[in-house]
Amino acid sequence: MIESKKVRDAMVDVFGFPHIPHWFTIKQAMGIIKKSFVEAEKCVFPQVVLVFDEKYNLMGTFTPRDIIKGLEPKLKHVTIKDAEIAYINENALASFEANLFSSQSKELAGKPVSEIMIPAKTFVLPEDTVLKAAFLMVHNNLVVLPVLENKKLVGVVRMLEAFDEISNIVLE
């Protein structure tokens, strides 16, 4: 059996990422992302925001990409056909672009972030292996995986840590 590093030794501090409560609006979240990642020019990877409830329990996460998707209903249901038209036909692309992020997006920005976040349903414990964390992250398409101890968030594992551990094993 392959010996893998424990999550405890690979996880990173949650305070490296912005925290917001679930009742903040998407608009407020956009301001926070700008301050935390854009204006601060911080190289934080991944650029993820953690969403908490009133008792500081993690509810979910979101990235700038989730916000953009949440602001434009068309992006939720872009079909291959839409994409092909946009790619092939310049006129269709222009009309598609003209209707993107319209006044409806401003209305949607007033919604709470709980509506666009990715709910936190998958966790690991500090004593779990990084391999298990890597599997869960890839299987569930997650950018970070929360680490819980006594039901409290104590850290997160990023894909970078998971990749590092796997590459150590494979390249050994």
Place this chain on the structure above:
Amino acid sequence: MEKLINREDSQKLYVQLFNILRGKIEAGEWIVDSQIPTEEELCKVYDISKATVRLAIADLARQGYLKRQQGKGTFVCKRIIPEGISMLTSFKENMLEAGVQFSTKVLAQTSVMPIDDIDIKLNIPEDKHIIYIKRLRLVDEDPVLLQETYIPHQICPPLLEDDLENNSIHELLEKKYGIKITRVQGYISTIYLNNDEGMLLGLQEGSCALLLEQYFYSGDSQITYTRSVKRSDRFRFFIELERK
């Protein structure tokens, strides 16, 4: 002629900038409701760092000269002149009924990033985490006071886990964590309740209430900003002056 920062002066740079900007407001050069230059513009004009500009603006906001609107900029306020009570020795707030017992409901005890002008009120960078505590205080099941407290996370991280239903935040800071409060600035005003405040205090939206804003310091460091909305029919303030 534009007054500039004097680097030979022993006065701190942000204090010099504070005085320059305050002068512009008091002289009417920057009129009420006008937008002041951005932090970047002020950095260029006075050849100082963004941190220095932020400190000066934070102090001007705290003293009621400026207000910051998220996404819009910083504006000159119609200033409410504080009463100069230099002999103040005692200030208490009392319930109108004597000897009543409060109970407390913790509505939120979580971590947030600063929004609106909270970073200025706490004198911290915009991207720093804050512990946010929202409590409703009740007398005989009647809500009388809604209190929101903001504390820079690095001041006292364990506060996120403490029992705040049965403990005072400032007592915990002093007795459990050894953070001695040395100064408190308070501002009392009246406000109209918003929908959330009205609902929680059992009053209609738009009802009048008392607002007590308090800035707590430990030495030179600001440790908390507290916003207490009180039912005006249940509280009174008591000020005692004693000539020394």
